[in-house]
Amino acid sequence: MSAPSYSLPPLPYAYDALEPHISKQIMELHHGKHHQTYITNLNAALKTQAEAVHTADITSQVGLQAAIKFNAGGHINHSLFWQNMAPASSAEAKTSAAPELIKQIKATWGDEQAFYDAFKTTLLGIQGSGWGWLVKVETGKEQRLTIVTTKDQDPVVGKGEVPIFGIDMWEHAYYLQYLNGKPAYVENIWKVINWKTAEERFLGTRADAFKVLRASI
Amino acid sequence: MNSTLLRTTAVRSALRAAVPSTPARAGIAGTTFVRGKATLPDLPYDYGALEPAISGKIMELHHKNHHNTYVTSFNNFSEQIAEAKQKNDIAAQIALQPLINFHGGGHINHTLFWENLAPTSQGGGEPPTGALASAINDSYGSLDAFKEKFNTALAGIQGSGWAWLVQDTQTGKVGIKTYANQDPVVGQFRPILGVDAWEHAYYLQYQNRKAEYFKAIWDVINWKAAEKRLK
Numbered sequence: 001m002s003a004p005s006y007s008l009p010p011l012p013y014a015y016d017a018l019e020p021h022i023s024k025q026i027m028e029l030h031h032g033k034h035h036q037t038y039i040t041n042l043n044a045a046l047k048t049q050a051e052a053v054h055t056a057d058i059t060s061q062v063g064l065q066a067a068i069k070f071n072a073g074g075h076i077n078h079s080l081f082w083q084n085m086a087p088a089s090s091a092e093a094k095t096s097a098a099p100e101l102i103k104q105i106k107a108t109w110g111d112e113q114a115f116y117d118a119f120k121t122t123l124l125g126i127q128g129s130g131w132g133w134l135v136k137v138e139t140g141k142e143q144r145l146t147i148v149t150t151k152d153q154d155p156v157v158g159k160g161e162v163p164i165f166g167i168d169m170w171e172h173a174y175y176l177q178y179l180n181g182k183p184a185y186v187e188n189i190w191k192v193i194n195w196k197t198a199e200e201r202f203l204g205t206r207a208d209a210f211k212v213l214r215a216s217i
Numbered sequence: 218m219n220s221t222l223l224r225t226t227a228v229r230s231a232l233r234a235a236v237p238s239t240p241a242r243a244g245i246a247g248t249t250f251v252r253g254k255a256t257l258p259d260l261p262y263d264y265g266a267l268e269p270a271i272s273g274k275i276m277e278l279h280h281k282n283h284h285n286t287y288v289t290s291f292n293n294f295s296e297q298i299a300e301a302k303q304k305n306d307i308a309a310q311i312a313l314q315p316l317i318n319f320h321g322g323g324h325i326n327h328t329l330f331w332e333n334l335a336p337t338s339q340g341g342g343e344p345p346t347g348a349l350a351s352a353i354n355d356s357y358g359s360l361d362a363f364k365e366k367f368n369t370a371l372a373g374i375q376g377s378g379w380a381w382l383v384q385d386t387q388t389g390k391v392g393i394k395t396y397a398n399q400d401p402v403v404g405q406f407r408p409i410l411g412v413d414a415w416e417h418a419y420y421l422q423y424q425n426r427k428a429e430y431f432k433a434i435w436d437v438i439n440w441k442a443a444e445k446r447l448k
Contacts, residue, residue, distance in 0.1 A: 029425055033424070034425055127315070127319045127399070128377035128378070128397065128415075129376035129377045151376065152376030153375065153376070170416065171377075171415065171416035171417050172424075175417060176424075179282070179421075180278055180282040180283055180286070180417065
């Protein structure tokens with residue numbers, strides 16, 4: 001019985017394209033090593049799971065859940081993350097690339113600055129490893145925006161939830177450059193947010209947001 | 218030896234800090250309700266003394282910046298919780314609990330960690346003796362088998378956290394437990410030996426190769442300090 005095998009999606013820009021806000025060395029390690037490790041471990045866990053399904057070994061299947069959630073989460077989160085960043089000098093990195101999203105952000109938080117402040121406070125409040133996300137939650141015909149954190153590699157996959165963009169708060173995402181200066185990273189990351197991608201995810205469905213994952217099979 | 222004195226002081230202050238503060242009496246507005254503040258303990262060795270296992274730069278940042286932030290944040294939130302108690306604000310007290318756990322845990326964990334490390338010139342890496350050696354052999358067969366299990370536990374931590382050799386206060390037996398983030402070893406278990414698996418503990422030197430850090434750290438484990446914690 002075969003399981004799907006995932007591969008590392010290419011970065012949509014060069015490793016040094018996010019400098020000076022995120023260094024080339026960080027991007028190389030983060031994409032080439034960390035993300036790759038999640039994929040390698042995910043593929044191994046999925047293969048073992050397929051065997052356990054085939055042999056009706058339910059205890060093994062349950063035992064694999066944590067490893068699948070962690071490594072699949074790592075693959076999902078990083079795939080979304082690379083796409084929701086762009087070089088600071090590009091048109092995508094300007095909020096003008098996301099007119100509809102910004103409209104709803106203002107309607108929700110009052111103004112852009114209040115939104116950033118709320119997001120930064122949330123990011124700095126994470127205890128340990130995790131992510132901060134802007135999420136669109138669809139409930140019937142209504143939709144709302146919310147800032148959420150997920151611990152470790154938990155992905156945003158709840159009912160009606162569409163991740164608009166995510167910010168990696170694991171230490172490996174910034175430590176080589178910012179050391180313990182986490183607030184500076186949380187400040188600078190906004191200069192490389194890809195608002196064009198954010199707008200597309202905001203206007204689209206969850207399947208649209210996750211299409212990068214299909215492409216990585 | 219001075220370092221022994223420092224170590225003892227450090228542990229006492231950490232444990233004192235971990236004890237829930239006694240109920241604050243009615244006081245004058247503006248009074249500080251926290252009695253003794255937690256302080257950053259001195260390292261019992263130089264920042265560079267654990268090289269090559271752990272670089273001097275990591276030790277300096279880890280002690281002077283990371284640990285110190287836990288200390289100042291713990292003091293800050295302790296003061297806030299004392300004020301909330303004073304005002305009988307139960308909701309605020311509950312909201313502050315996770316912050317006390319996180320920052321107080323960070324202070325306790327790091328204080329124990331510095332102590333259970335030592336340069337090779339001060340006995341780092343020398344295997345345990347006596348009761349601890351017997352307890353490890355009873356539970357794991359050999360020190361090498363124990364290290365292997367411990368490193369597997371470290372590698373299995375999903376996110377930030379610690380692995381500890383603990384003693385079960387009910388049975389007296391030793392075992393390996395992992396804790397998320399800065400959750401401290403309190404309650405049923407007694408901390409004997411801890412290894413920090415947060416990325417800040419190794420990243421500048423080992424980057425994504427954390428297995429190498431887990432392997433190298435045994436060269437600077439202070440088993441003498443661990444032995445003293447066993448009861």
